[in-house]
Amino acid sequence: MDERRVADYFVIAGLPGQDNDFENDNEAQEKLEDWYQEGTHVKDMHMKPPITDLAIIFPALGEQCPEGYVLLEHTVSGLPADLNHGSLRTNECYLCYRRGRDKPPLVDIGVIYDGKERIMQDAEMVLETPKGHLANVNNSTSRIFVTYRRASRKMPCNSLVVTDICVILTNKGETPPHAFCIINKNLNKGMLGSDVFLCYKKSMNRANLISFKPAVLYKYPTSDYNSFVFPNSVAMFCLPMGATIECWPKMACKPKPVFSTFVLTVADAAQKVYGSAITFYEELELEVDIPNSKENRQLTDILAENIQNSGK
Numbered sequence: 001m002d003e004r005r006v007a008d009y010f011v012i013a014g015l016p017g018q019d020n021d022f023e024n025d026n027e028a029q030e031k032l033e034d035w036y037q038e039g040t041h042v043k044d045m046h047m048k049p050p051i052t053d054l055a056i057i058f059p060a061l062g063e064q065c066p067e068g069y070v071l072l073e074h075t076v077s078g079l080p081a082d083l084n085h086g087s088l089r090t091n092e093c094y095l096c097y098r099r100g101r102d103k104p105p106l107v108d109i110g111v112i113y114d115g116k117e118r119i120m121q122d123a124e125m126v127l128e129t130p131k132g133h134l135a136n137v138n139n140s141t142s143r144i145f146v147t148y149r150r151a152s153r154k155m156p157c158n159s160l161v162v163t164d165i166c167v168i169l170t171n172k173g174e175t176p177p178h179a180f181c182i183i184n185k186n187l188n189k190g191m192l193g194s195d196v197f198l199c200y201k202k203s204m205n206r207a208n209l210i211s212f213k214p215a216v217l218y219k220y221p222t223s224d225y226n227s228f229v230f231p232n233s234v235a236m237f238c239l240p241m242g243a244t245i246e247c248w249p250k251m252a253c254k255p256k257p258v259f260s261t262f263v264l265t266v267a268d269a270a271q272k273v274y275g276s277a278i279t280f281y282e283e284l285e286l287e288v289d290i291p292n293s294k295e296n297r298q299l300t301d302i303l304a305e306n307i308q309n310s311g312k
Contacts, residue, residue: 016215050105086194087139140190211242
């Protein structure tokens with residue numbers, strides 16, 4: 001690299017289109033190619049919706065898992081996920097959760113010892129069961145409630161939200177699964193009973209999206225240096241999760257640009273190339289008079305379906 005240059009190449013990478021100025025014979029066959037790379041992107045069919053609601057039930061009192069909810073029936077090792085596990089003369093207590101995209105997801109889950117702590121201003125407690133019983137998850141006279149915080153309707157769709165939840169019994173040798181956060185408050189405060197803890201996992205809330213293989217749309221200088229040939233894999237390093245078309249709610253805020261760095265090897269790993277990238281979103285305007293080609297019709301149909309499913 002010339003010491004007088006800040007960088008060897010300036011690159012714009014993104015969704016390939018028909019009007020690209022930068023194009024070669026290889027890339028011409030890769031336009032709008034479905035993109036999936038193990039470890040970097042999960043296809044829509046494997047993306048679980050975030051958790052939006054929690055409920056506490058007591059089966060002995062005739063309560064069942066509410067419609068649309070999932071009963072958290074077992075711990076990580078297959079033991080009963082009874083929040084009063086090991087207690088005597090105490091009703092079994094189970095946690096239920098609901099997934100969906102019809103309302104803002106949960107961004108945090110907690111446990112509060114009633115009368116000893118103050119709840120956060122933007123948090124809510126699960127005070128009642130579906131049939132109106134007190135949702136106390138403790139096995140003694142003191143009261144313990146599950147709390148949660150819900151995201152704002154204006155939250156960007158790529159924020160971290162609660163995507164999974166589990167129960168562990170530490171006295172049985174169970175530990176939080178990988179990437180799970182443990183709420184370090186025992187749900188059983190009585191003399192008898194297991195040490196029961198809640199754990200939850202937060203992941204990026206990916207909206208309804210279509211992912212394509214990224215391409216280099218423009219580079220400067222347009223011709224390669226004799227001492228350093230432009231690497232063809234730069235677009236993949238700039239957008240490792242693919243060039244995506246995402247359907248966001250109208251009220252969602254536009255996220256700020258994200259700065260990242262990467263290192264790639266060329267010449268049979270004999271040389272390292274250092275790069276930096278700024279990733280940002282652009283609003284896509286759907287035109288009614290899109291050319292009547294097969295690819296454009298399919299893309300329009302998928303986008304229209306995603307817009308309908310994502311809510312207004």
